[in-house]
Amino acid sequence: MPDIDKKDRPVTSVTDQEALDFHAMGRPGKLEINPTKPMATQRDLSLAYSPGVAVPVKAIAADPQTAYDYTARGNMVAVISNGTAILGLGNLGALASKPVMEGKSVLFKRFADVDSIDLEIDTENVDEFINCVRFLGPSFGGINLEDIKAPDCFVIESRLRELMDIPVFHDDQHGTAIIAAAGLINALELTGRDLKTTKLVCNGAGAAAIACVELIKAMGFAPENIILCDTKGVIYQGRTEGMNQWKSAHAAKTDARTLEEAMNGADVIFGLSQKGAFSADMIRSMADRPIIFAMANPDPEITPEEVARIRDDAIMATGRSDYPNQVNNVLGFPYIFRGALDVRASTINDAMKIAAVKALANLAREDVPDDVVAAYQGNRPRFGAQYIIPVPFDPRLISAIPVAVAEAAIESGVARKVITDMASYARELSARRDPIASTLASLYERVRRRPKRIVFAEAEEEQVLRAALSYANQQLGTAILLGREDLIRATAERAGIDLNRPGLEIVNARISTRVEAYIDYLYARLQRHGYLHRDAQRLIHNDRNHFAATMVALGDADGMVTGITRNYSTALEDVRRCIDAKPGHRVIGVSLALCRGRTVFVADTAVHDMPTAEELADIAEEAAGLARRMGYQPRVALLAYSTFGHPSGERSERVREAVKILDRRRVDFEYDGEMAADVALNRKVMEQYPFCRLSGPANVLVMPAFHSASISTKMLQELGGSTVIGPILVGFDKPVQITSMGAKDSDIVNMAAIAAYGGS
Numbered sequence: 001m002p003d004i005d006k007k008d009r010p011v012t013s014v015t016d017q018e019a020l021d022f023h024a025m026g027r028p029g030k031l032e033i034n035p036t037k038p039m040a041t042q043r044d045l046s047l048a049y050s051p052g053v054a055v056p057v058k059a060i061a062a063d064p065q066t067a068y069d070y071t072a073r074g075n076m077v078a079v080i081s082n083g084t085a086i087l088g089l090g091n092l093g094a095l096a097s098k099p100v101m102e103g104k105s106v107l108f109k110r111f112a113d114v115d116s117i118d119l120e121i122d123t124e125n126v127d128e129f130i131n132c133v134r135f136l137g138p139s140f141g142g143i144n145l146e147d148i149k150a151p152d153c154f155v156i157e158s159r160l161r162e163l164m165d166i167p168v169f170h171d172d173q174h175g176t177a178i179i180a181a182a183g184l185i186n187a188l189e190l191t192g193r194d195l196k197t198t199k200l201v202c203n204g205a206g207a208a209a210i211a212c213v214e215l216i217k218a219m220g221f222a223p224e225n226i227i228l229c230d231t232k233g234v235i236y237q238g239r240t241e242g243m244n245q246w247k248s249a250h251a252a253k254t255d256a257r258t259l260e261e262a263m264n265g266a267d268v269i270f271g272l273s274q275k276g277a278f279s280a281d282m283i284r285s286m287a288d289r290p291i292i293f294a295m296a297n298p299d300p301e302i303t304p305e306e307v308a309r310i311r312d313d314a315i316m317a318t319g320r321s322d323y324p325n326q327v328n329n330v331l332g333f334p335y336i337f338r339g340a341l342d343v344r345a346s347t348i349n350d351a352m353k354i355a356a357v358k359a360l361a362n363l364a365r366e367d368v369p370d371d372v373v374a375a376y377q378g379n380r381p382r383f384g385a386q387y388i389i390p391v392p393f394d395p396r397l398i399s400a401i402p403v404a405v406a407e408a409a410i411e412s413g414v415a416r417k418v419i420t421d422m423a424s425y426a427r428e429l430s431a432r433r434d435p436i437a438s439t440l441a442s443l444y445e446r447v448r449r450r451p452k453r454i455v456f457a458e459a460e461e462e463q464v465l466r467a468a469l470s471y472a473n474q475q476l477g478t479a480i481l482l483g484r485e486d487l488i489r490a491t492a493e494r495a496g497i498d499l500n501r502p503g504l505e506i507v508n509a510r511i512s513t514r515v516e517a518y519i520d521y522l523y524a525r526l527q528r529h530g531y532l533h534r535d536a537q538r539l540i541h542n543d544r545n546h547f548a549a550t551m552v553a554l555g556d557a558d559g560m561v562t563g564i565t566r567n568y569s570t571a572l573e574d575v576r577r578c579i580d581a582k583p584g585h586r587v588i589g590v591s592l593a594l595c596r597g598r599t600v601f602v603a604d605t606a607v608h609d610m611p612t613a614e615e616l617a618d619i620a621e622e623a624a625g626l627a628r629r630m631g632y633q634p635r636v637a638l639l640a641y642s643t644f645g646h647p648s649g650e651r652s653e654r655v656r657e658a659v660k661i662l663d664r665r666r667v668d669f670e671y672d673g674e675m676a677a678d679v680a681l682n683r684k685v686m687e688q689y690p691f692c693r694l695s696g697p698a699n700v701l702v703m704p705a706f707h708s709a710s711i712s713t714k715m716l717q718e719l720g721g722s723t724v725i726g727p728i729l730v731g732f733d734k735p736v737q738i739t740s741m742g743a744k745d746s747d748i749v750n751m752a753a754i755a756a757y758g759g760s
């Protein structure tokens with residue numbers, strides 16, 4: 001008998017006390033509501049409430065579609081339950097279902113930026129429930145029904161679908177069916193099975209089970225190969241006990257009467273019933289390489305550890321987050337509603353569900369990005385028995401699934417808004433989840449229009465190769481992979497990266513025909529700085545940063561990215577030996593801090609330790625230039641601990657002097673200082689200085705020294721929940737970007753895109 005494999009143990013687990021503490025800490029529960037408009041002044045109140053609010057009221061009365069423009073309806077989904085089938089815990093009532101419903105609402109927001117509110121309706125009467133929900137249509141863009149027991153859920157959903165003109169979707173039915181079907185397609189592929197001949201048993205004949213069976217039949221699974229079981233055993237033709245019309249529709253022609261008999265020789269078992277429903281003997285009796293989806297929550301019908309004790313050839317999935325292969329509707333409902341809302345679909349139909357199944361199944365077969373690896377304790381999942389379905393933290397889900405759903409809605413005629421440019425819709429979707437993506441979206445777009453050749457100086461490293469591949473895949477240009485070809489190929493092989501795709505080009509420094517030209521160039525630059533010809537030879541032959549930077553200097557590449565294998569200042573010195581500052585410019589580092597929808601440029605976060613007044617003025621100019629190139633109107637604050645002379649002090653003197661230098665230079669952007677950070681960033685505090693020349697809160701902060709720049713950006717990141725991009729190097733004559741050591745592939749590709757943009 002096989003040992004319990006380490007891979008089958010939960011990757012995390014929580015105690016009951018931890019779960020209670022988590023829900024109780026801070027503000028109890030998991031949800032709060034935040035306004036989207038300022039509500040600070042008398043004028044704000046006049047606009048948001050009386051009298052201003054009357055204007056959209058009249059507009060909506062005249063044209064109901066404008067509710068999507070003037071209210072939150074179009075992005076708002078209600079999660080509604082009566083608590084009659086809470087997970088696999090049974091009927092514990094409406095109130096007890098609230099933690100699950102709050103959880104679903106939070107997942108809507110977290111994964112797909114859909115606003116959502118939970119509504120627990122305290123009735124088990126089907127008509128009362130329907131009457132309660134049917135009149136809520138004006139409030140929501142969609143209704144997500146949850147944890148309502150069968151068969152009531154079937155009646156409730158179908159009646160509400162008739163009565164309401166927005167999507168009504170019972171998640172336990174269709175969400176579960178979509179994910180299970182996607183996992184099943186991949187598990188069949190991995191075990192070499194055909195949909196038409198595979199034998200499947202489904203334990204449970206409630207909401208989730210009936211929908212799963214219906215969906216896989218619609219996708220081509222042979223009805224005669226499926227047996228459903230419930231608490232009374234096999235649902236066979238002619239059975240009368242505990243039946244309803246939904247079970248009857250799937251009654252099997254079989255002699256099997258118990259789950260045990262049904263599972264004997266079965267290829268696939270779906271558990272949508274209750275904890276512990278599968279015994280060791282049942283699992284033992286299944287066919288070779290069985291597919292076991294034990295999806296009951298919170299505890300599966302059988303655990304992966306138990307299965308591993310019985311046999312080692314199974315593909316095993318559960319509904320839980322702490323085992324591999326989580327077949328759970330969390331992978332579906334946020335993204336399916338996202339796509340449906342974005343095209344204002346009147347319903348979620350079969351075409352949209354099947355599109356979601358295919359998109360999910362396909363995604364699991366692709367290489368995963370570092371963000372997923374980071375979310376899963378450094379394990380990189382690869383398509384196989386332990387990874388048949390994407391993981392919930394996969395950032396690609398937000399663009400892959402809604403696009404497929406929206407396209408299917410449009411094609412099947414249920415969309416009330418048509419999206420014509422799906423590629424740009426996919427980019428908008430990524431930006432919804434990732435503030436970096438949204439900030440850099442227009443930059444990426446510009447690079448796509450004028451693709452660039454960027455040299456990835458450390459291409460023997462796996463994350464650099466992934467970034468290069470992503471750079472090429474995103475049509476940003478050609479990624480030049482610098483390194484020893486045999487090592488690059490070995491890394492690519494290990495990572496499953498195909499180097500033969502267009503947009504990737506290997507440059508082997510050792511055999512490049514350009515080596516002599518690069519040595520001559522470098523020797524000419526360094527000979528009066530203590531370097532011999534053989535030193536230049538050594539740097540070009542042995543050092544990737546010098547080779548890459550010289551390539552860029554001599555125009556063999558448009559830009560470079562490096563930094564993974566060497567600390568920042570060393571990499572910067574390497575580059576500086578090969579490339580100068582642009583005439584009249586100074587090389588500095590600017591970090592972008594993204595916090596609650598606000599972007600602030602902070603400088604200098606890379607080069608100058610204790611800048612002089614002259615240098616501070618240069619830093620202000622360079623940072624303002626970058627802000628402008630990235631589409632912002634710069635408002636530059638030169639920061640200090642004091643504000644306009646108070647309290648006076650020697651350290652602020654340098655900053656005051658820098659402002660005077662900018663005055664003399666007659667620069668063409670707004671700037672002022674010296675000022676404290678709250679004056680710079682808070683309109684109200686700034687109003688105490690009516691003479692301040694900034695027209696609004698600063699978006700470029702010039703720090704008095706490197707230590708304050710570094711400390712403040714790191715504090716913003718750790719305490720303020722900000723996302724920080726950079727430092728971005730500006731001022732070099734040729735585009736060069738340096739990442740931090742250990743940067744993820746997505747960080748590297750952002751830096752490569754910024755380098756490419758620098759040359760645009």
Ligand SMILES: NC(=O)C1=CN([C@@H]2O[C@H](COP(=O)(O)OP(=O)(O)OC[C@H]3O[C@@H](n4cnc5c(N)ncnc54)[C@H](OP(=O)(O)O)[C@@H]3O)[C@@H](O)[C@H]2O)C=CC1
Nearest residue numbers: 087088150205206207208230231272273296297319328329
């Ligand atoms: N992983 C996922 O994403 C999801 C998992 N689920 C899980 O599926 C299960 C069912 O949920 P749902 O369909 O919403 O609930 P329902 O109440 O609608 O249905 C429950 C079904 O399970 C059957 N059942 C209960 N216990 C057993 C048992 N020991 N043996 C055989 N059948 C049994 C019931 O049989 P009978 O008809 O005879 O009463 C009924 O048919 C839950 O554990 C839930 O957590 C649900 C949705 C999503």
Ligand SMILES: CC(=O)C(=O)O
Nearest residue numbers: 087088172297328329
């Ligand atoms: C996951 C889920 O919705 C359930 O178990 O009911």
Ligand SMILES: [Mg+2]
Nearest residue numbers: 087146147172
């Ligand atoms: Mg549920």
